[in-house]
Amino acid sequence: MWRLASNFLGKASLSRKPHSLTQKHQILVFFRCIYNHSASRPSLSIWRRKKEMGKEGLMAAKELKRLQSNPVRLDRFIKSNVSRLLKSDLLAVLAEFQRQDQVFLCMKLYDVVRKEIWYRPDMFFFRDMLMMLARNKKVDEANQVWRDLRREEVLFDQHTFGDIIRAFLDNGLPSKAMDIYEEMRQSPDPPISLPFRVILKGLIPFPELREEVKDDFLELFPDMIVYDPAEDLFEDQEREKDREDD
Template sequence: MKLYDVVRKEIWYRPDMFFYRDMLVMLARNKKVEEAKRVWEDLRREEVWFDQHTFGDIIRAFLDGGLPSEAMDIYEEMRQSPDPPLSLPFRVILKGLIPYPELREKVKDDFLELFPGIVVYDAPEDLFEDQGLRSESESE
């Protein structure tokens, strides 16, 4: 955060989507929620807007960091974005939401509403367990 503050005070500094993306991803990985909120406030104040792919990257970083509530806050920002939705960021988010089935269902419903002709793959929960059971029973 010290470096973040120094960079933003430099004369050459210009608000940049990638700078903010990298900061948020790093903070998510390190579970620095308060710092991430501050960075988010700064980017809004500087009128930095993310494209759909960048939103997907950031949301996935928060999910991978074990911060689903914060990820869903950013997801709501993504849904309000003026950019047209794209299916790939939704797929990235849906994959990150596998450990959070209730949240995943909400995003999946949004995805199916936005992209009605596209199928969402849901892997069976016991996929690997079944394979393990088969190999045990085959060996008997």
């Protein structure tokens, strides 16, 4: 930064005229330009930024895990300590619990975050919760989160819809996945082909559902082609399901 400033001043001094700016004023102009340039850049959503946990967050996370078997003490600790965490620490603890698939604690912190004064409904916040719940096959909790995001009028884009639906499909929850697919079809966001292809690939173990989505895809994108898997692949998957049922 200082090297840039010195270069800037050097060039300015070569072309200095009798009524040119003073050196101090030139420095102020230079840094004002740098500030305006950086301020004009769009900032990432707080849910997409790298979340680093501070000392207070580490202590809170450790205590939350220790107290999760004692609901009374856990709620008391959340009210007295967790609610006082810095925003960065609170989000970092939530992200870490999501990574660890700590469903119970994630739902607790999910409620805490939504009560914070700085909270604003955000697509990525709900996406991360739903992806974690899909991994852990928690349909009831996913339904609760979905009701909340609809109440808060959060809209997913088509790519996010595709990722969430695929997560539920990959974890053996086709019914919930298709519920979300219906929401995707009713979304005001214009449909694009890639999320449909992601969903179609996830639907390979579910041929009947795949045919329904395939029909929608071909209706929306008549000039595109869908490559179907070999029929024996479906037969092999049906045999595997029968073995699991036995």
